[in-house]
Amino acid sequence: MYIIGQLFNHLFTAIYFFFRKLLKGFLRKTTGLCELQRICYADYSNAYRSKAIENSLRLSKSPVLQKIDSELTSIALADQLAHRWEIVEKAVEATLVTKCINTNIHTDFILPYRICLVQIYGYRQLIARLDKLRAITFDPNDESHQKLLKTLWEKLCPDRKLDGLISKQWTEIGFQGSDPSTDFRGMGLSNRIAIVTGGGSGIGRAVCKLLAKENASIIVADRNVKGAQETIASMTEGQHVAAEVDVAKLDSVKSMFELVNKTYGSEEVATLLVNSAGITKDGWVIDMKPEDFDQVLDVSLKGTFYTTQLACKTMIDKKKSDGGSIVNFSSVSAKIGNMGQANYAAAKAGVEGLTRTVAREMGKYNIRCNAVIPGFIETPMVETVPEHIMQGMLFLTPLGRKGQPEEVANVIKFLLSKESSYITGAMLQVSGGLFL
Ligand SMILES: NC(=O)c1ccc[n+]([C@@H]2O[C@H](COP(=O)([O-])OP(=O)(O)OC[C@H]3O[C@@H](n4cnc5c(N)ncnc54)[C@H](O)[C@@H]3O)[C@@H](O)[C@H]2O)c1
Structure with a gap:
């Protein structure tokens, strides 16, 4: 199809130039x-x-x-x-x-x-x-930049009032479109709608705080709605919503996507998705109850599938040309097949496969999908890890310490932003060097 298109293109150009020359010669002769x-x-x-x-x-x-x-x-x-x-x-x-x-x-x-x-x-x-001007990185705290933007708007759109310095109107004069090089406003996250599952605690909460600072609007989704509300209370002001969602249940995930339109308008769509919700139910494989195996897979793997599928569908339906970015969560447990975590390691290995397939299938829609592989990060999830095991892990970690949620969140912000516009299907290990 592409080759046929190119052939027609060349043919049309040749015909155009042939007749152009003919017509020019004719007019030159007749008009002088x-x-x-x-x-x-x-x-x-x-x-x-x-x-x-x-x-x-x-x-x-x-x-x-x-x-x-x-x-x-x-x-x-x-x-x-x-x-x-x-x-x-x-x-x-x-x-x-x-x-x-x-x-x-x-x-x-x-x-x-x-x-x-x-x-x-x-x-x-x-x-x-x-x-x-466009090559300058916009700093909202720099007054001279604010003035510059205002002047630019007044010159380009003299008849129209600018609603706010950081507003979607900028897209109308060419800033922050599909071309990241024309983005004048930081990492390209401003005014984007993000869904962060598991946003009520740990790494998910740290991601929400960072995205809010970048002026994104966030649906903080968690089974624990109190946790989600606490996250919002700790964030920079903005149009954020706490949603009680169980990612293991399709109906619940569907309602979360409906909330995007109820909150931000029927034409809006979440173009950023972070699948941080996860649980552990550890035990030796021979003792593991089938329901414990299922529950962990339902949250981490099926949950990631449900949200990813709906996010991609809505983005494709609404034809978001500025693209989307999804970040999933694997774990070093999947990489090494951590003992006592057959369910968790299987779920996270599944997430890696899912991530690669989504990256391949969605690339043509400019939707990127990547995963992070955290090591031991100081969140409620690792509070129950016995001290002697934790000490053993720290001994194996080249950086010799546990990671902080913000250190993973920074990498996720990068993967969501235009700064990573050519990365998809990647698994980024954020483990202080543990299990390289
Ligand atoms: N902390 C680590 O060391 C570490 C290491 C590797 C991977 N991870 C992964 O990172 C992600 C974030 O973990 P964390 O450390 O922030 O854990 P966390 O326990 O602090 O946060 C997980 C959040 O997910 C929510 N959640 C659980 N089940 C849910 C469901 N069915 N629907 C909606 N929300 C649900 C919880 O309520 C909680 O708020 C998880 O996917 C986890 O597997 C964490």
């Missing part, structure tokens, strides 16, 4: 005027005339006219206001010679042509300045 003259004499508005002149210069086979085109760009990029007139005048003279235009006969050519060249230079210079 070159294309530049015809454009200058035609009844165009200024902007259209400049666009047509620019097009003609760009497509011209004459090296002199091509040079004019590239010189206008280079002086615009170099921001050379002083040399502008000089170059424009030289360009006019070169055109007259190249196209054999006698100004005694064609008296009306020079002025509109000169104006067009100045306009072309002018807006190329504006674009170059904007590109320079």
Whole structure:
């Protein structure tokens, strides 16, 4: 399909240039005027005339006219206001010679042509300045940046009021679109809707706090709604919601996705998902009760599947071009087959497989899916690990200490952000070097 598309493209281009040349020759013969003259004499508005002149210069086979085109760009990029007139005048003279235009006969050519060249230079210079501005990383705490943004808005949209400095309106003038390089606002998480399961404790809570600082709106989902509310109370203000959700139950997960629309509007969709909910029910494999095996798999593996499936479906349905990012949780237990954790190791190994498949299937929709592999992180989950086992683990950990939830959350923030825009299907170990 792609090859056929390319063939048609080449064919169309060849036909276009063939007929363009024919038509130009015909018009030159019948009117006695070159294309530049015809454009200058035609009844165009200024902007259209400049666009047509620019097009003609760009497509011209004459090296002199091509040079004019590239010189206008280079002086615009170099921001050379002083040399502008000089170059424009030289360009006019070169055109007259190249196209054999006698100004005694064609008296009306020079002025509109000169104006067009100045306009072309002018807006190329504006674009170059904007590109320079876009390369600056926006710091909301820097007052000069705030002023700059405001000025930019007023210049680009003089008739419209700006609702707030950090608002979705920026997408309308080209910031924070699908192209991460045009993002002017930090890590590209501002105004995104995130669902964080297991957000009521440990690593999930740390993720919520970090995302809130980046101006994301968060559904803090947890079976323990009190924990979720406490998380929200500890976060930077924003449009966050605590939701009582059991990720092991499909109906409960569906209601969580409905909550996104109830809270943020019917057209909105969560483009960030963190599957932090997890439990342990340890025991030797020969003693393990089937229900304990099932419960752990239901939360960690099935739960991750349910949320991921619905997140992908809603993103695809609503055609979110700025893409989505999902972060799942594996564990070093899966990597080494930790003793006493047959259920947990199986669930987390399953999450790794699920992550890779989702990454492969969803890449074409610009939805990325990665997983973190935490080592021993200081959260309520590891409080029950016996001291002698913990000491043994710390002995095996090159960094010689337990990790903090924020240290995993930082990696998750990176995986959710545009900073990791070319990473998908990756398993990132955050274990202080344990079990490399
Ligand atoms: N802490 C570690 O050392 C460590 C190591 C490796 C992997 N992990 C993984 O990291 C993730 C986060 O763990 P943590 O250390 O923050 O644990 P945590 O116990 O502090 O937090 C887990 C949260 O998940 C919630 N939860 C449990 N079952 C749920 C369900 N059915 N539906 C919704 N929420 C549910 C709990 O209420 C809790 O708030 C888990 O997936 C865990 O397996 C943790």
